[in-house]
Amino acid sequence: MEDANFNEKESLNLIASMIAKTQERFQSNGVTFIISGYVTVIISLIVYFSLRATGDPDYNFLWFLIPVCGYSLFYFLEYRKEREKPVHTFIDSMVAKIWIVFGVVVMLLMFTSFITSLPILFIISLLISAGTALTGLVIRYPLIATVGFIGTFLSLACLFVPDYLMQILVFALIFLIIHVIPGHVLYSRYKKSTR
Amino acid sequence: MLQPLNPIIHSELRLSVMSLLLGVEKADFTWLRQQTDATSGNMSVQIEKLREAGYIKVKKTYRGKMPCTICSITQKGRDAFAEYVEALKSYIALPQGDQPKEK
Secondary structure (H helix, E strand, O other): OOOOHHHHHHHHHHHHHHHHHOOOOOOOHHHHHHEEEEEHHHHHHHHHHHHHHHHHHHHHHHHHHHHHHHHHHHHHHHHHHOOOEEEHHHHHHHHHHHHHHHHHHHHHHHHOOOOOOOOOHHHHHHHHHHHHHHHHHHHOHHHHHEEEEHHHHHHHHHHHHHHHHHHHHHHHHHHHHHHHHHHHHHHHHHHHHOO | OOOOOOOOOOOOOHHHHHHHHHHHOOHHHHHHHHHHHHHHHHHHHHHHHHHHHEEEEEEEEEEEOOOEEEEEEHHHHHHHHHHHHHHHHHHHOOOOOOOEEEO
């Protein structure tokens, strides 16, 4: 492209064509969802079997493995790739900020639940499902928005299932639905689109 | 009445860069060059002119061992772009052949 002056119509056409180049849809490879989904499901099952086998409530501290393992895996598998993206859109930034807010709130609730009695599995599954639905709506992926809303309704089951051990299984099921399955769908779509 | 066009923006490559940066939060030098089909030398010169005018922010960093230049539009750049588009509008209704004047 030459650095030449040009007329007003060419200016307008140029502005329109350049702006159109920035309007590409958000493209996710789903890896973040896969990481958070599998980590949550696996840790939930570990907590479930530990509590079932021993009955020792101290095994609830294993829940903190979710942020530790999740963020570590995200850092090693995705963070660098995210940083090295040649262009960051406002949608990228908005999605990141949504999850920073939800992440901070969830961590705060996790600590609070050890001090005071809270229906923590219900609250966390509700918040993460709402975050997922919000992400789906922002990035305009109907699948993500739909599973987010399904998870929002399913989280109510954590309130109505009286047994804590059963609540853990429901919690794991919710994450399987809202993160693992759509994560794999996004990953397979991404692979096809980059072939 | 015709409004003068900002000469810093009214250049094909600089206008392209401003339009691209308006639609994203930040972009690297290589991406901007690919989108505009500009040469590295020309792009460097135009980016420096926009930076000197305060229209874009330029951050030089590294990706691994490779240097990397990240650009983003500033509020001053957004305001200047909006003024430029307003000025362009005053030319739209004119008969064909009338050329915009620079500041």
